Amino acid sequence: MKKTYSIFSLIKNSFSYHENWQRAWRDPEPKKKYDAVIVGGGGHGLATAYYLAKEHNLKNIAVVEKGWIGGGNTGRNTTIIRSNYLWDASAGMYDHALKLWEGLSQELNYNVMFSQRGVMNLAHNLHDVRELKRRTHANRLNGIDCEWLSTEQVKKFCPIINCSPNIRYPVLGSTLQRRAGTARHDAVAWGYARGADSMGVDIIQNCEVKGIKRTGDTIDGIETTKGFIQTSKIGVAAAGHSSVLANMAGIRLPLESKPLQALVSEPIKPIIDTVVMSNAVHAYVSQSDKGELVIGAGTDAYISYTQKGTHEVIEGTLKAILELYPIFSRLRMLRQWGGVVDICPDASPIISKTSIKGLYFNCGWGTGGFKATPGSGNLFAHTIAKDEPHKLNAAFNINRFVSGDLVDEHGAAAVAH
Amino acid sequence: MFIIKCPYCGERDHSEFNYGGEAHIVRPKQPTELSDDEWAEYLFMRKNIKGLQYERWNHSHGCRQWFNVARDTSNDKIHSVYKMGENPPK
Numbered sequence: 001m002k003k004t005y006s007i008f009s010l011i012k013n014s015f016s017y018h019e020n021w022q023r024a025w026r027d028p029e030p031k032k033k034y035d036a037v038i039v040g041g042g043g044h045g046l047a048t049a050y051y052l053a054k055e056h057n058l059k060n061i062a063v064v065e066k067g068w069i070g071g072g073n074t075g076r077n078t079t080i081i082r083s084n085y086l087w088d089a090s091a092g093m094y095d096h097a098l099k100l101w102e103g104l105s106q107e108l109n110y111n112v113m114f115s116q117r118g119v120m121n122l123a124h125n126l127h128d129v130r131e132l133k134r135r136t137h138a139n140r141l142n143g144i145d146c147e148w149l150s151t152e153q154v155k156k157f158c159p160i161i162n163c164s165p166n167i168r169y170p171v172l173g174s175t176l177q178r179r180a181g182t183a184r185h186d187a188v189a190w191g192y193a194r195g196a197d198s199m200g201v202d203i204i205q206n207c208e209v210k211g212i213k214r215t216g217d218t219i220d221g222i223e224t225t226k227g228f229i230q231t232s233k234i235g236v237a238a239a240g241h242s243s244v245l246a247n248m249a250g251i252r253l254p255l256e257s258k259p260l261q262a263l264v265s266e267p268i269k270p271i272i273d274t275v276v277m278s279n280a281v282h283a284y285v286s287q288s289d290k291g292e293l294v295i296g297a298g299t300d301a302y303i304s305y306t307q308k309g310t311h312e313v314i315e316g317t318l319k320a321i322l323e324l325y326p327i328f329s330r331l332r333m334l335r336q337w338g339g340v341v342d343i344c345p346d347a348s349p350i351i352s353k354t355s356i357k358g359l360y361f362n363c364g365w366g367t368g369g370f371k372a373t374p375g376s377g378n379l380f381a382h383t384i385a386k387d388e389p390h391k392l393n394a395a396f397n398i399n400r401f402v403s404g405d406l407v408d409e410h411g412a413a414a415v416a417h
Numbered sequence: 418m419f420i421i422k423c424p425y426c427g428e429r430d431h432s433e434f435n436y437g438g439e440a441h442i443v444r445p446k447q448p449t450e451l452s453d454d455e456w457a458e459y460l461f462m463r464k465n466i467k468g469l470q471y472e473r474w475n476h477s478h479g480c481r482q483w484f485n486v487a488r489d490t491s492n493d494k495i496h497s498v499y500k501m502g503e504n505p506p507k
Contacts, residue, residue, distance in 0.1 A: 243465035254461035256438075257490075302436040305467045305491050310418050312432050345461050402457040 025197035041065025045237035047377020056385035066208035070189030076339035082180035089395035097375025110191030119180035240340025242363035267291030283320035437473030
């Protein structure tokens with residue numbers, strides 16, 4: 001068992017100049033056989049392993065990761081957490097995640113720096129106003145906190161937004177979810193890794209899956225760069241590379257993997273104490289604890305696994321940012337990066353069994369998987385352990401693309417998810 | 418970021434073009450006879466290849482012609498460009 005982090009452990013370790021802290025997780029070689037193997041050591045994969053061990057009493061589990069844990073989209077997103085989705089299925093699932101976020105630091109004994117600073121979604125035209133008011137009502141019917149702010153209230157809540165009626169896309173109002181906010185992305189991966197490891201989960205980094213071996217419709221194991229691992233259950237949480245894994249298993253997924261970019265500015269003093277999103281002009285901003293503005297840009301239209309997007313996308317986002325926040329006009333951008341996101345046709349995720357027994361997929365989170373990390377892992381663990389979905393992820397099965405029972409959040413949330 | 422050689426106009430920046438998705442997906446000849454599985458396959462399922470992909474592009478801010486491109490999605494390098502109706506290069 002891991003030693004608990006506390007004020008006492010901090011004091012005790014200060015006497016040895018903090019040189020004797022225990023490793024947060026081991027670095028094991030893979031065993032020959034596991035009860036379940038999770039492919040992908042991002043937040044979703046690590047959370048899945050954590051809940052499998054904790055809630056379903058499965059101890060012989062491995063997480064295999066081709067790079068380092070949290071080095072993919074977990075370390076590349078803009079850390080926004082919210083649950084103000086339109087449809088009942090999404091609202092149920094994302095609010096389940098939000099409720100887990102609210103106790104996560106205590107649960108993991110690891111500070112994930114969850115900050116409920118509120119998330120605003122701005123309306124810029126009459127259609128936006130109707131759509132967002134509808135979403136406000138839908139959220140409240142589902143027990144999710146959401147308020148409608150008038151332009152004056154927007155100005156009061158976040159004074160640096162340009163609320164002039166003379167801009168190209170004037171601010172006509174906004175929704176506000178006060179329970180929403182941000183968290184520290186690395187800490188989420190590390191906290192779940194530490195928690196899972198302390199329950200005996202083997203986290204195996206630098207271990208790429210090269211093939212999925214099966215006999216008929218049952219799983220035999222996975223071929224990896226560290227040798228063959230025998231297992232009867234594989235949970236894939238590989239984000240942008242989900243289709244690559246699906247191709248190994250010989251199944252098809254409705255995904256397209258595209259580059260999504262984000263950028264941060266040079267650090268400045270605290271100026272924006274909430275998260276402001278605008279789907280219509282595609283601009284969203286928050287401020288990190290270091291003082292950098294964290295800005296999410298959009299996806300490029302074409303499939304690419306390069307983790308690089310185009311300059312036009314960033315230019316478009318920054319134009320919108322500058323109109324909404326003229327105060328940022330002389331701010332310099334510090335860093336810019338891309339990740340590969342797997343997008344479903346209905347912009348909702350897949351947490352599902354497949355046609356192959358023992359093979360499960362957790363994918364299609366597209367541009368907004370971070371917010372769901374605890375809920376996604378929790379529900380995926382349930383699906384893997386019981387071989388049937390939890391009622392909260394039943395709607396997110398892979399067969400919805402055959403039945404036509406889609407969870408169409410594209411219209412509800414526009415570009416940002 | 419890459420340059421696409423339009424078969425009609427020559428080399429142009431990719432921002433002049435619109436992406437049209439995976440190429441060579443043939444619309445079913447008898448839609449009324451398709452099962453739900455076959456519809457799902459046609460409408461939603463994609464190869465989403467990491468590697469050489471055959472895809473459609475439209476020179477929307479130029480000659481407005483559609484054509485096919487063979488591009489490696491792991492590094493965005495374009496291997497060849499060929500016209501609609503032509504078979505993909507081997």
